[in-house]
Amino acid sequence: MAIKNKKLNLKDKYxxxxxxxxxxxxxxxxxxxxxxxxxxxxxxxxxxQWEDPFRLTMDAYWKYQAEKEKKLYAIFDAFAxxxxxxxxxxxxxxxxxxxxxxxxxxxxxxxxxxxxRVGRQFSGAGARVACQLQAIDELRHSQTQQHAMSHYxxxxxxxxxxxxxxxxxxxxxxxxxxxxxxxxxxxxxxLTAISFSFEYVLTNLLFVPFMSGAAYNGDMAxxxxxxxxxxxxxRHMTLGLEVIKFILEQHEDNVPIIQRWIDKxxxxxxxLLSLVGMMMDYMxxxxxxxxxxxxxxxxxxxxxxLFKDLxxxxxxxxxxxxxxxxxxxxxxxxxxxxxxxxxQATNFHTWMPEEEEMAWLSEKYPxxxxxxxxxxxxxxxxEHKQGRRFYNNTLPQLCQVCQIPVMxxxxxxxxxxSHRQIKHEGERYHFCSDGCCDIFxxxxxKYIQAWLPVHQIYQxxxxxADVPTVVEKYYHINLGVDNLEYHGSPDHERWLDIKGLxxxxxxxxxxxAA
Amino acid sequence: xxxxxxxxxxxxIRNTYSAIARRFGDKPATRYQxxxxxxxxxxxxxxxPLWDPKRTLNDAxxxxxxxxxxxxxxxxxxxxxxxxxxNRAKMQEAAESNFAFCDKRNLLTRLPEKTQHQLLRLLVxxxxxxxxxxxxxxxIAGDAIATTVAQMxxxxxxxxxxxxxxxSRIALLLDGxxxxxxDESKTFWMDDELWQPMRKLVEDLLVIDDWFELTxxxxxxxxxxxxxxxYDHMDAWLGEQGAEDVSLLTEFQRDWYKESQRxxxxxxxxxxxxxxGNREQxxxxxxxxxHRVYEALMPIAQATTGLDALDETRAELSVxxxxxxxxxxxxxx
Ligand SMILES: [Fe+2]
Ligand SMILES: [Fe+2]
Ligand SMILES: [Zn+2]
Numbered sequence: 001m002a003i004k005n006k007k008l009n010l011k012d013k014y015x016x017x018x019x020x021x022x023x024x025x026x027x028x029x030x031x032x033x034x035x036x037x038x039x040x041x042x043x044x045x046x047x048x049q050w051e052d053p054f055r056l057t058m059d060a061y062w063k064y065q066a067e068k069e070k071k072l073y074a075i076f077d078a079f080a081x082x083x084x085x086x087x088x089x090x091x092x093x094x095x096x097x098x099x100x101x102x103x104x105x106x107x108x109x110x111x112x113x114x115x116x117r118v119g120r121q122f123s124g125a126g127a128r129v130a131c132q133l134q135a136i137d138e139l140r141h142s143q144t145q146q147h148a149m150s151h152y153x154x155x156x157x158x159x160x161x162x163x164x165x166x167x168x169x170x171x172x173x174x175x176x177x178x179x180x181x182x183x184x185x186x187x188x189x190x191l192t193a194i195s196f197s198f199e200y201v202l203t204n205l206l207f208v209p210f211m212s213g214a215a216y217n218g219d220m221a222x223x224x225x226x227x228x229x230x231x232x233x234x235r236h237m238t239l240g241l242e243v244i245k246f247i248l249e250q251h252e253d254n255v256p257i258i259q260r261w262i263d264k265x266x267x268x269x270x271x272l273l274s275l276v277g278m279m280m281d282y283m284x285x286x287x288x289x290x291x292x293x294x295x296x297x298x299x300x301x302x303x304x305x306l307f308k309d310l311x312x313x314x315x316x317x318x319x320x321x322x323x324x325x326x327x328x329x330x331x332x333x334x335x336x337x338x339x340x341x342x343x344q345a346t347n348f349h350t351w352m353p354e355e356e357e358m359a360w361l362s363e364k365y366p367x368x369x370x371x372x373x374x375x376x377x378x379x380x381x382x383e384h385k386q387g388r389r390f391y392n393n394t395l396p397q398l399c400q401v402c403q404i405p406v407m408x409x410x411x412x413x414x415x416x417x418s419h420r421q422i423k424h425e426g427e428r429y430h431f432c433s434d435g436c437c438d439i440f441x442x443x444x445x446k447y448i449q450a451w452l453p454v455h456q457i458y459q460x461x462x463x464x465a466d467v468p469t470v471v472e473k474y475y476h477i478n479l480g481v482d483n484l485e486y487h488g489s490p491d492h493e494r495w496l497d498i499k500g501l502x503x504x505x506x507x508x509x510x511x512x513a514a
Numbered sequence: 515x516x517x518x519x520x521x522x523x524x525x526x527i528r529n530t531y532s533a534i535a536r537r538f539g540d541k542p543a544t545r546y547q548x549x550x551x552x553x554x555x556x557x558x559x560x561x562x563p564l565w566d567p568k569r570t571l572n573d574a575x576x577x578x579x580x581x582x583x584x585x586x587x588x589x590x591x592x593x594x595x596x597x598x599x600x601n602r603a604k605m606q607e608a609a610e611s612n613f614a615f616c617d618k619r620n621l622l623t624r625l626p627e628k629t630q631h632q633l634l635r636l637l638v639x640x641x642x643x644x645x646x647x648x649x650x651x652x653x654i655a656g657d658a659i660a661t662t663v664a665q666m667x668x669x670x671x672x673x674x675x676x677x678x679x680x681x682s683r684i685a686l687l688l689d690g691x692x693x694x695x696x697d698e699s700k701t702f703w704m705d706d707e708l709w710q711p712m713r714k715l716v717e718d719l720l721v722i723d724d725w726f727e728l729t730x731x732x733x734x735x736x737x738x739x740x741x742x743x744x745y746d747h748m749d750a751w752l753g754e755q756g757a758e759d760v761s762l763l764t765e766f767q768r769d770w771y772k773e774s775q776r777x778x779x780x781x782x783x784x785x786x787x788x789x790x791g792n793r794e795q796x797x798x799x800x801x802x803x804x805h806r807v808y809e810a811l812m813p814i815a816q817a818t819t820g821l822d823a824l825d826e827t828r829a830e831l832s833v834x835x836x837x838x839x840x841x842x843x844x845x846x847x
Contacts, residue, residue: 005692016686016693017679021645023704027717036565058676059606066603069596083524109553109661113572116668117656120649121565129675132652136668140595143549146531150548154526161532167557180560183571451558476532494527 014055015126019048022125034123040186043251047124050246053238056133065140068228072144075224080151089217090285091156091495092486097222098158098348099279100210101149103175106166108142110179111135114190121187127246130239134195137232144228148221156491158347158482165347168462169475170395170453171275171339173403177450178272182265184446189261191243197265200240201306203233204298205273209280209288216286248313255314260442266318267435271402277328278335281361282353290364295328320435326411329365333373338407340380341392345471349486352381372414389485395454395467400429400447401436408432424448537585549594551585553661576657577726579785579792584660587784590776598669602676605766612762613683621759622687629757630688634695636818637752637760638685639703640744643736644678646716647671650732657725666777670733673774677767684763708813715810726785730796731803733778738831739807739824741771743815747823775834782838793839800835804843 008016025033037044056064078084088094115135119128153159166172182193198206211226213219247254277291307317318324336350343350353361358377361369380390396405397419410416420431424444431437440447456462463474471477481490496502528535530543533552559571569575574584581587593601616622622630651671658664682696689695703709715736722728745767752760786793808828815824825844832842 005689005694007691008686008693012693013686013691016696017682018675020693020696020700021641021678021682023642023700023713025717025720027714028721033717033720039564057679058602058672059610059679061672062599062602062606062676066599069599073596086524106553106555110555112668113554113656113664116652116664116671119671120653120656125645128649128652132648132668132671132675135652135655136595136672139665139668142553143595146548146553147545150530153531154528155524157527159531160528163553163555164533167555173558173560176555176558177560180555180571184559184561184563186564446561446564449562450560456558498524 017057018129019125036121040188041257042188042254045250050124050126052126053130053242054235072228079221084220085155086498087218091491093217093285094156095348096279096283101159102162102165105145106163107179108138111138114183118187118190144225148225161476164476173453177403192261193265195240196244197269199236202269209276212288213284216288263319264439270324274331274335277332281332282336291332292328323411329368330414334407344391344483347477347482349489351486352377398452398454399432399436401439406432546592546594550661572659577724579726581788587781588662589666590780609766629755634699635702638681638699641678641681642703644674648674650728654725654729712810727799730799735804735807739827742827743824747819751819786838797840800840801843
């Protein structure tokens with residue numbers, strides 16, 4: 001083969017090393033090999049138009065990832081050996097990790113499963129390879145997170161049974177149903193939901209709060225994971241953008257379908273992020289930035305520019321974006337208030353912010369905190385000091401779509417819940433907002449299937465007739481150990497002991513060991 | 515002499531996660547254990563998949579194989595993500611230096627035209643088989659539920675992509691990175707009669723629904739006959755044709771196959787031993803597919819090593835199957 005033609009450029013070479021391995025089948029029908037590509041109504045005229053979001057052959061992948069893993073595990077080892085958990089700002093911080101391990105890490109695993117599936121479903125080989133690499137990255141995230149949290153689990157409560165709780169605990173159906181929704185959808189919706197809306201549009205509102213929160217609060221293990229996952233995330237973001245542009249360019253009939261998915265997944269993502277908002281404003285002893293600031297930078301500014309860019313495809317910004325923007329000054333306070341009164345049934349603790357934290361909240365939320373939330377908090381604080389720590393013993397109304405208690409308020413009036421309800425085939429359904437109500441109306445046959453935790457408790461499907469039994473037996477939340485108020489909890493006692501402030505009471509030491 | 519540095523030890527509340535403690539007791543667990551057991555969602559799925567409304571997400575009935583606990587299947591290599599990429603990084607380093615050596619010394623381009631042609635016709639088209647294996651394993655990773663099982667298939671999926679890429683690079687070495695040799699090689703895969711039974715087999719595997727049937731046919735039966743035939747027997751035969759240097763470029767595949775038998779053997783043994791129903795089902799699949807795999811490889815064996823070599827690998831496979839309580843339909847062990 002002496003005659004040399006033109007040497008391949010990088011782009012063509014990568015295509016030879018990926019999509020050229022595939023071929024047009026002749027013994028089986030294409031639609032039998034790829035049966036899931038049609039039913040969503042998306043039209044793909046030419047998969048060869050797919051631009052590879054990144055060009056990583058397997059040998060390069062193994063090499064770079066192995067280098068990252070080596071460094072990461074060296075730090076995990078040193079962290080454990082030096083009892084790095086003692087260097088965090090305050091034990092209250094660990095409650096953010098409890099939320100992370102039970103709410104977020106299981107989504108990494110679900111993402112692994114989802115991407116492995118779409119890494120098979122698409123008939124475009126370039127897209128398959130990109131999805132498969134994301135699948136194995138997400139497996140990495142789920143496993144390194146287990147390892148990063150492993151040492152905390154040994155020294156703090158509430159981290160011990162995350163995936164069991166993810167399937168069962170009332171507030172964890174918020175993240176669980178989010179990913180179930182995406183995974184039960186078709187492959188194009190999955191990618192629009194997760195790669196575009198989640199990994200591209202909203203990713204910084206999930207990762208920056210947790211990872212910078214770790215950095216500001218002396219948590220070496222988590223921050224190291226965050227740094228290590230950054231270059232994975234850069235790939236995931238590029239895939240998200242490539243996917244959306246590709247589908248939009250393929251056929252004009254795709255535009256309204258994609259628009260509907262963007263509306264839906266923006267709203268579902270925004271609702272899911274309420275949990276992150278409260279984590280950021282309330283669970284980090286050393287604050288990074290307020291949720292309101294994060295939303296402004298990462299959504300209003302960055303997202304604004306992105307949707308401006310997508311205008312040329314006929315895409316407008318997500319519906320009810322204005323409601324979400326207005327809610328940035330409320331959601332974290334509303335969520336924390338809700339968790340405060342229901343922490344008899346959570347795997348993490350809640351507490352009332354200290355005076356200087358309230359001052360910070362007043363400063364960051366000048367229009368809303370003092371007016372709507374401070375008085376409530378001061379009242380609860382006073383009640384607690386008089387021996388009447390407030391727990392709400394009546395279970396809340398859940399939203400049929402996002403499954404968060406119906407606790408959000410009208411855009412123009414933060415004293416009125418934005419409760420909505422409709423009748424569908426003789427049954428009544430309730431929602432937290434117009435955003436969730438619209439999502440339901442588009443696919444009622446999907447959302448009527450939801451496993452709503454509060455309803456399931458009332459139907460007797462959660463192993464007990466009263467909340468403490470459900471919490472202990474079905475949720476595996478250790479009563480008086482994992483749940484309730486932070487002050488006086490075994491975590492709090494151990495922390496005071498570690499810091500030499502107060503020796504561990506033997507009774508609580510025993511209790512926490514049980 | 516070793517110096518022991520004193521470190522403070524702090525009394526932990528517990529030694530590992532509850533799910534791990536339920537399986538292995540409350541004692542410090544390995545990295546493999548904490549990464550590989552009970553990570554997945556198992557109950558209370560919210561919506562039925564639009565792409566398979568008869569079943570739920572993470573539905574155990576995506577295979578007809580029944581296991582009391584799928585976590586009985588474990589990986590003897592103890593690969594979780596970090597251990598996997600660490601191992602493969604070393605393997606790719608060796609492959610890289612072999613490819614660089616062949617390139618620098620022109621070991622492939624100096625081969626006679628006829629031998630180069632043989633490589634493009636008989637070896638490089640296997641990259642298409644690898645692509646099929648990549649797709650099949652990705653499907654299995656998405657269908658199998660237990661992490662121990664799903665992750666082994668995800669690792670296999672990316673391995674197969676990697677090996678397809680190494681085969682492609684053999685052609686790129688031959689054509690000076692123009693892609694011309696890859697085009698030529700692909701015409702054999704599409705049109706040469708020699709490849710059609712294999713291409714038909716691979717396309718047929720792409721429509722298998724039951725993921726355990728698929729792993730058995732792809733990762734045990736097809737690989738079990740193909741890898742020894744190609745990378746041992748045909749490798750020796752290529753040596754006789756003056757192309758012994760190619761051997762340097764397929765070392766990865768030999769090491770890989772040796773290693774992959776560890777988890778595939780362990781998996782079919784565990785699954786077959788679980789109950790009679792499983793063993794009978796596995797046997798039916800072996801009976802249905804093994805001879806087809808053999809027939810798909812026949813033309814390649816005939817054109818190269820002769821059928822004896824294929825029969826020899828078939829005998830090796832039947833020994834492996836026998837250890838799992840299964841009988842090969844061809845040569846008996
Ligand atoms: Fe991730
Ligand atoms: Fe990601
Ligand atoms: Zn809602």
